[in-house]
Amino acid sequence: MPELDWDKTINEILSGTMACQACNALGDRMVVGYTRSVDAAEFAERCTECVDKSDCDARKLVVVCEACAPKYRVNGELMDEAGLMTVRMDECRRNLEESADYLATYWKEDLETDDYEDLQKRLEEVDPELFKEEDSWRIKLEEEYQQLHRWFREAGIPIPDPGWRSQYAEEIIGIGYTTLLGD
Numbered sequence: 001m002p003e004l005d006w007d008k009t010i011n012e013i014l015s016g017t018m019a020c021q022a023c024n025a026l027g028d029r030m031v032v033g034y035t036r037s038v039d040a041a042e043f044a045e046r047c048t049e050c051v052d053k054s055d056c057d058a059r060k061l062v063v064v065c066e067a068c069a070p071k072y073r074v075n076g077e078l079m080d081e082a083g084l085m086t087v088r089m090d091e092c093r094r095n096l097e098e099s100a101d102y103l104a105t106y107w108k109e110d111l112e113t114d115d116y117e118d119l120q121k122r123l124e125e126v127d128p129e130l131f132k133e134e135d136s137w138r139i140k141l142e143e144e145y146q147q148l149h150r151w152f153r154e155a156g157i158p159i160p161d162p163g164w165r166s167q168y169a170e171e172i173i174g175i176g177y178t179t180l181l182g183d
C-alpha cells in the first residue's frame with residue numbers, strides 16, 4: 001500500500017475547502033449569506049462577542065452547508081472560497097464605512113445631551129468611554145481587513161475594487177483619526 005503523504009493531504013484539505021460554521025461539514029462550496037436567526041448567533045463571526053446570544057436578531061453573515069442553510073433560514077448563495085472572501089471583504093468594508101460615519105457625525109444624532117455646544121466637539125471629548133469602544137472596534141475591523149487583503153494576495157486573486165482602501169483612509173484622516181490602512 002502506498003504511504004499517505006500527510007502534509008500533502010492536509011494542504012489539499014486546507015486549500016479551497018470550507019467548513020460549515022454550524023455542523024463543521026467540509027466542502028468546496030458553501031452557502032454564504034445572511035440570516036436574522038437567533039440560533040445562528042452561536043456560530044456567526046460577528047456574534048463572538050454578543051453578550052446575549054439567545055436574544056440576537058441582528059443581521060448575521062454566515063457560512064453553512066446546504067443541509068444547514070434551511071435550518072438557519074440563510075438567504076445566500078452557494079460559493080467557493082474566493083466568493084466567500086469577496087463577501088467577507090464587502091462586509092468588512094461596509095462595517096468600516098459605518099464606523100467612519102459614526103465617528104464623523106452619527107454619534108451626534110444618538111447623543112442624549114441638553115448641551116448643544118457638545119455638537120461642536122469630538123466624540124472623545126464628549127464621551128471618552130464610548131469613543132474607546134468605537135475606536136477599538138474599528139481597529140479590529142482594520143486588522144480583519146489586512147488579513148483579507150493578505151488572503152487575496154496569497155491566492156493570487158486581484159483585490160476587488162482596490163481604490164476603496166485609499167478612499168477610506170482619506171476619510172478617516174480627514175476627520176482627524178489614524179488608520180492602519182493608510183500610507
Ligand SMILES: [Zn+2]
Nearest residue numbers: 020023065068
Ligand atoms: Zn452544516
Ligand SMILES: [Zn+2]
Nearest residue numbers: 041047050056
Ligand atoms: Zn449577535
